[in-house]
Amino acid sequence: MERHNRVKRFFGLVAAGILLVPTFSFLLGSSASGLESNKTVYLTFDDGPHPIFTPLLLTLLDENGAKATFFPIGSRLEERWGSDDLQDLLNRGHAVGNHSLNHRDLSKEKGNGAKFQLDQSSVITEKMAGFRPSCFRAPFGEKNQSVLETASSLGMKHIAWTVDPQEWNDASIEEAMNHIVKRFEGGAIVLLHDRKFLALPIVKEIFRSFPSDEWSYETLPDCRNDEEKNLRSSSRTTGDIPVGKVVDIKKIGSNHVLNGWGYDPDQPEGELKVFIEEPYDQSLISIKTDSQHNFKFEITDLETDDPICLWLKNEGPLRHNSFIGCHNVHK
Numbered sequence: 001m002e003r004h005n006r007v008k009r010f011f012g013l014v015a016a017g018i019l020l021v022p023t024f025s026f027l028l029g030s031s032a033s034g035l036e037s038n039k040t041v042y043l044t045f046d047d048g049p050h051p052i053f054t055p056l057l058l059t060l061l062d063e064n065g066a067k068a069t070f071f072p073i074g075s076r077l078e079e080r081w082g083s084d085d086l087q088d089l090l091n092r093g094h095a096v097g098n099h100s101l102n103h104r105d106l107s108k109e110k111g112n113g114a115k116f117q118l119d120q121s122s123v124i125t126e127k128m129a130g131f132r133p134s135c136f137r138a139p140f141g142e143k144n145q146s147v148l149e150t151a152s153s154l155g156m157k158h159i160a161w162t163v164d165p166q167e168w169n170d171a172s173i174e175e176a177m178n179h180i181v182k183r184f185e186g187g188a189i190v191l192l193h194d195r196k197f198l199a200l201p202i203v204k205e206i207f208r209s210f211p212s213d214e215w216s217y218e219t220l221p222d223c224r225n226d227e228e229k230n231l232r233s234s235s236r237t238t239g240d241i242p243v244g245k246v247v248d249i250k251k252i253g254s255n256h257v258l259n260g261w262g263y264d265p266d267q268p269e270g271e272l273k274v275f276i277e278e279p280y281d282q283s284l285i286s287i288k289t290d291s292q293h294n295f296k297f298e299i300t301d302l303e304t305d306d307p308i309c310l311w312l313k314n315e316g317p318l319r320h321n322s323f324i325g326c327h328n329v330h331k
Helices: 006-018 053-063 074-080 083-091 113-129 145-153 173-183 199-209 228-234
Strands: 040-046 068-071 189-193 243-252 255-263 273-276 286-288 294-299 308-312 322-327
Touching: 040 053, 040 199, 053 199, 053 322, 074 113, 083 113, 083 228, 083 243, 083 322, 113 145, 173 199, 189 199, 228 243, 228 255, 243 308, 243 322, 255 308, 255 322, 273 294, 286 294
Parallel strands: 040 068, 040 189
Antiparallel strands: 243 255, 255 294, 273 286, 273 308, 308 322
């Protein structure tokens, strides 16, 4: 089974080309893969989106069935991305937070400056995604009680980090990985920046050293929105491409069950087709959403170790189908 779809193959090839950098072998020790029984790690990315690096990073995450949390700068999000771009990030199973409008030190803002920075960034996200972020990360990590109270009044919790390899300061890959290896454990929150090229080879090396079939890479709980399905769906209008998400993966006996949802405003009654892997190969497995726009995709006799990748078929004007990410089912 092919791991990637044709639509994303360009980015995959570019990623493979630019990531041909030396890799490093690290002596992890007997405790490195079992520091805690909970082996969930949270990759986070600040300061994006970047027009080249962020799409490449999304492809790299899909290759490993990994989910992450992104903290874009509001002004960059507005300048560089459209609604479909942010919806694509969410479709793949990632989460989005708030990193202020202009990346100012919020603890030094006067009057309503901090509120303006946070609120306006949330306004931009809501316009594109259909909902406001429930979490934020203060630029430079600088915050005080006033900033925290302001963010709380806007419905957001602060997210710090436990691992900072400082690739933003042009650390070498070896220096960054030495830092990461010493601090990598269940519950770790890794700080990276999708505006920096160095984040790409570092993430690739993280997956090599801590593979996703042994570790779970998930979105931060405080950045998830329980109403995401309804809010994102209600933001779509006739002619828009579908949105959706895989929300749960279970193994039942020898079968793998992926539960999720998909919504196309051009087919509001449901019956939206969900594909596995290539949407252009009609011989591949497909199912349809129910009247509540939910789906339950059951895969039997799985013969691949690769993440399983799903698509939603666009029922509206000819544009393109929606990719809803690659997901690990081998744990």
